[in-house]
Amino acid sequence: MPSVRLVDVTKRFGKTAAIDHVSLEIREGEYLCILGPTGSGKTTLLRLIAGIVKPDEGQMFIDSRLVNDVPAHERNVAYMPQHYALFPHMRVIENAAFSPLAQGLSGTEAAKISVKMLGITRLAGRVSSFPAELSGGMQQRLALARSLASRAKLLLLDEPLGALDARLRVELRYRLRELVRENNLTTVHVTHDQEEAMIVADKIVVLRNGKIQQEGPPEEIYNKPKNIFVANFVGGANFLEGFISERTSEGSWVELRGRLRIFVRDKGHHVGERVVLAVREESSTICRSREDEINTLHGTIKSISLLGDSMSYEVLLDNGDSLKSKVPTIESNKGFSIGAEAFVLLKPQNIWVFPYPPVGLYKELEAM
C-alpha cells in the first residue's frame, strides 16, 4: 500500500492559487477525505496527486518517490472523476479490462482480472452491456471495478457518490468503504458532503480557498473545530458576537449584545477582546422555564422545522440575536408554538470561543 506526502505544494491557474502551500501526509492504507465547499481546490488537489496537473511549487512523493515530473500513466494510481468518464464505446468488460491491456498484459490475463473485479463490484451479470445501458449505481460500480482492475493501490475518488440519488448514496458509501478495506487500498476521497466524510474517512482534511483549515480524525474535526469556518462547514453551529468582559480561574465571561452575559470555559482570550461564540444546535437546550442561573437565555420562538429525526427551533433572544436548538423528534413534544416564550440553555463546556475574524463574522460565514 502506498503512502503520499505533499510538501508545500502550490498550483496556480492564472493569478489564482487553487492550491496554496499545502503540506499533507497520507499514510499507507488510510482512507482520507478532502472536504470543502465548491471552489476550495479539492479536485485540483486530487488531480495533482493523479498527475493530471503539475504543481507550480513544492514536492510530491508517492512511496517516498518524488513524482512531480512523473506522468499520470506511470504513477500507478487509479483516478475516478466525478462523472466516472466511462468509455461509452466499450462494453462493461472492455472498460474493466482497459487498464490491464494498456499495461501490456495478455488478453487472457486482462479478462481474468476484469472478471474478478466485476464480480467484486457485483456487475458480473452485465459484462456485455454498454455504460449507457447501466443505472447510475451500476455505472459507479463499473468505474470502481475499472479502477480496481488497474491494480493500483492508491485510489483517487472525486465525488464518487455525487451523481447518485440520496438513498443510493447512503447505501453505497458503506459498500465503498468495505471494498477499499478488503482490497487494502490507500484512498483519497473528495467530497463536499460532511456527513459522507464523517462516515467513510479515517482522516478528514478541510480545505478552503486552496488552504488546509484543519486535518484530523472525524471526531476531532467535529468536536474540536479549529476555526469558525470548520465549525460552520462541518456540522453547522450558532454564532454569537461579543467580547471578553471578565476572566476567572474557571473561565471567562463574554458580554453579548444587550448586556447579555455568557460564561465559557475558555481562558485563551484577554479581557476586552472581540470574540465569536459557537455552539452546535444539538448542544443548545430549549426549555419552557429557567433551569439554570447562568447561560439561560430568554426569547420567543421564531420558527419550527421538522428535519426528520430531529426538530429545529429558532429562538429570537431578547437582545435581538437568534439561536437554533435541535431536539430529537421523539423528545420534541414540549408544546412549543411560534411566538411562545422559551429559554435556551448553553452549557459552558459546549461553547467554543474564536477570535473575531478580521473580515467580520458575516463575511467569514459567507465565504464558503
Place this chain on the structure above:
Amino acid sequence: MENQTEVGASRAVLYKVLDGLSSKSAIRYSVYAFSLVFFLAFILVPPLFGILFKINSLGEIYAFPELLNRAHLAIAWSFIMAFIVSALDLIAGLPLAWFIVRSKSRLINIVDTLADVPFLLPTVALGYSTRLFWSSSDGIPRFFGGNVLVSPGFVLVLLLHFTFSFPVVVRVMVGELLGYKEIYEFAARTLGAEPFTAVRTITLPLLRPALVASFLLSFSRSLSETGATIVVAGTFENGPVYINNMRDKGFEGSLVYVSSVLILASVLLFFLIRFLGERLRLPLRKVWPGFEAKLSVPASVETRNVVTLLVFSFFVIVPSLFVCLPMAYALFDGTLTSALTGSGPWGDFWNSMLLSYSIGFISTLTNILAGLPVAIAIARKKFGRATSILDAIVNIPIVVPSIALGVSLNFFWSGLRAIPEFWILVLSHTTITYTYFVMAMSAAIESIPVEMDEVASTLGAKPFTIFRRITLPLTKYSVFSGAILVFTRSVSETGAAVAVSKTLETAPVLLVSWIRGGVIPQSTQALGVGFLILASFLTLLLLRITVRGRG
C-alpha cells in the same frame, strides 16, 4: 491462421513502439510542431503571400483607369452580393430549420434530406442547372411563353448564390436547434409570453452564436464561389468573375490587384464579424403583445410554413435538380454511347475526371495526416492561449475567395519552378479543403470529455494508446465525414483550379469551358454534369458503406 497470428504480433510490436515514442514528450511535441509547420508553410503562407511575388505588376492596372473602375465595381458587388444573399438565407433558412426541428409532419425527413441536395452537388453542376431552369427555353420560361425569364447577370447570380448557400444556414441552424433546451422557451411562455414573443426574445438571442456562424459561412461561400458564378454571370462581374476574365485576357496587374484586395478584405471582414459577433446585442427586448399574438395563431404558423416550403421548393430544390431533365434526354439520344466509348470530347472528360479524383484522393490523405494533430491541438488547447489564434487563422483558407487564393497560390508555387503543375493543383486543393477537415475533427474531439483522456492516462495508457483506443473510436465517424467533406469539396472545386490550371483541366474546369464555349452540344454538357454528380454520390455512398461496415 498462422499469417493472422503473425500480423497480430507485428501489430502489437508496432503499437508498443508507437506507445514508447508517444510517451516521450519531445516526440509528442515534434508531431505537433511538424503539423504546425506544415500548416504555416503549405496552407497559410502560400495563399496570403504568393501575391507578393507579383506585387510589381500591380502598377499595370493604374495605366488602365477603365479596368481599375471595373475592378472596384466587381469587388464591391462581391461583398454586396454576399451580404444580400446571407441575409436572405437567414430570413428563409431559419423558418425552414425551425420547421424541420419542431414540426411533427411526416414530410420532415424528406424535407431534411432535400435540404442537403444543393450542398452535395458540385457547384458547377448547380450553376448549370440553375441556368437551365431560369434562362433556357426548357426551363421555367416556357410557362411564361418566352425563352428566358432571368437572363444571365446579377439577378441570376443572386438566385444561384441563394440556392447553394441556403443549405449551409439550414444545416447549422437545425444542428443548433436540436441542441437547444426548449425549457427556456417554455419558461417564457408560462410567464405569459406568446409563442412568437418567446422565440424572438429568448430563443433567438440564445442562438446568436449560431446565427452569426451561419451568416459568416453563407457569406464566405457566396464570396468565394467561382465555377457556378462564371456559368450564370453573363456580363455581370463580381470579384471571382473579374479575376477569371482578366486571367483569360492575360492582364496580370488586374489579377493581382483584385486578388489581393479580396484576400485582405475577406480576412479583415472575417475577424471583424467574429470579433463583433460575440459582442452583438440583438435589439429584441421590446414586445408587441397584440401583433405577436396574431403571429402565434395556428393559421399564421401554417401560412409561414407553406411560404417557407414554397420558397424552398421553387428557389432551391427545383433549380438544383432541374439538370436531371436534360440528363435524362441525354441517356436516350446516343450521347451516353459516345460518352461510354470515349469518343469526341469524352476522352478529355474522362481524363479530367481521373485527374480530379487523383487530386481529391491525395489532398484528402494529406489533410488527414497533417490536419489531425492540429485538430487535436485546437480541441485540447495544446498551445495554451495561442490555441485560440490558431483556431481563428485555420479558417482563412475558406474565408478567402478560392479563385483569389488560387491566383496567389499559383504565383507562390510557380515561383518555385521545379514543382510540376499536377502537384501545384494538389497543393491548392489541399489548401482549399484543409479547414473543413480540421474544423470537423476538432469539434468532434472537443465533444469527448477531457476526463476520458485523463482517466485512461491514470489507468496506465500511454498517449498513443489513448489516441488509438479512446479518441479514434469515438471520432471515427467524424474522421470519415471530415474526409468525405474534404474529398467532395476538392472534386467540385473550380475557382482555385481555374486559377492554377495551365495545361491540366480538372472536371469542373473542363465543364465550365464546355458550358461557356457554346460548341459542345447541350446533351453532352448535361451528361458531363450528370457524371460529375453521379461520381460525387457514389463516393459518398462508398464511404458511408465503409463506415457502416466497420461500425
